[in-house]
Amino acid sequence: MKIHNAPSSLYSIALTSIDGITPIKLASFKGKKILFVNTASKCGYTPQYKELQELHEKMGDKLVIIGCPCNQFMDQEPGDKKEILAFCTMNYGITFQLSEKLDVKGSKQHPLFTWLCNRSQNGSMDASVSWNFNKFLVNEEGYLVGYFPSGTKPLSEEMIAAINK
Secondary structure: OOOOOOOOOHHHOEEEEOOOOOEEEHHHHOOOEEEEEEEOOOOOOOOHHHHHHHHHHHHHHHEEEEEEEOOOOOOOOOOOHHHHHHHHHHHHOOOOEEEOOOOOOOOOOOHHHHHHHOHHHHOOOOOOOOOOOOEEEEOOOOOEEEEEOOOOOOOOHHHHHHHHO
């Protein structure tokens, strides 16, 4: 994939943690790869949380995973922040970062997903979030280098190869 200079910086986008208060400072992840995943607790792909946690543990400081809960696909993330966090920790032992619930498409699309989905902003590709557990990989320099649809498992050869590239 050819990477062009991104017109806008990923690192300038504001993101808030699942607690609704603590900022997730993307600039603090410069020099690390970041995997953004739109998540949901009541989806057929929800078991991917397990592989995401395993990936988080396997990659350590090499990869930052940020789960972004979203309720835009058949209301499959209806919970509030406390319910989402409790579900993720009790059922999957999640220790990677979770953002507050946000929109990944439409008129209220969060600026992060506007950046991830538009070549005019990310300098790399256009993408469309079509369901839960779409994955976006950003390299150490802050460039979007990969998009993986829901069916791509976090521990798949394809994902591991992209992360290790």
